[in-house]
Amino acid sequence: QVQLVESGGGSVQAGGSLRLSCAASGYTWYYNYMGWFRQAPGKEREGVAAIYINIGTTFYADSVKGRFTISQDNAKNTVYLQMNSLKPEDTAMYFCAAGRGYAGGTNRPPRTSEWYNYWGQGTQVTVSS
Numbered sequence: 848q849v850q851l852v853e854s855g856g857g858s859v860q861a862g863g864s865l866r867l868s869c870a871a872s873g874y875t876w877y878y879n880y881m882g883w884f885r886q887a888p889g890k891e892r893e894g895v896a897a898i899y900i901n902i903g904t905t906f907y908a909d910s911v912k913g914r915f916t917i918s919q920d921n922a923k924n925t926v927y928l929q930m931n932s933l934k935p936e937d938t939a940m941y942f943c944a945a946g947r948g949y950a951g952g953t954n955r956p957p958r959t960s961e962w963y964n965y966w967g968q969g970t971q972v973t974v975s976s
Contacts, residue, residue, distance in 0.1 A: 938972060
C-alpha cells in the first residue's frame with residue numbers, strides 16, 4: 848500500500864502563492880508517476896499537474912500553465928505543487944495521487960484519474976478576490 852498525505856493548503860488573496868506538499872510512505876517503489884488533482888464544489892475532479900518520478904516529464908492543465916510548477920524530492924518521497932498568481936477560480940480541494948501502468952508512454956504522465964491507484968485525503972485551497 849501507498850499512503851499519501853497532503854499539506855500546505857490555506858486561504859490567500861488573488862495574486863498570492865501557496866506550495867502544496869504530498870508526502871508518500873509505504874510501498875513508494877510501486878508507483879512511477881504522481882499528480883495533483885482538484886475539485887471545486889459542484890464540479891468534476893480535474894487533473895492539474897503530474898510528473899513521472901525519476902524521468903521528470905510533466906503535464907500541466909492549460910488553466911495553470913505558467914503559474915503552477917510540480918517538482919519532486921525523491922530523497923523525501925515528496926512531490927510539491929508551487930502555485931503562483933493564484934486566482935479565485937483556483938479555489939478547490941486539491942488531491943495528490945500516485946499510480947503506475949499508464950498506457951500512453953512516458954513522454955507525458957496521465958491527466959485523468961482512472962490511471963491513479965492511490966489518493967490522499969486532500970487539502971483545501973481558497974483564493975479570495
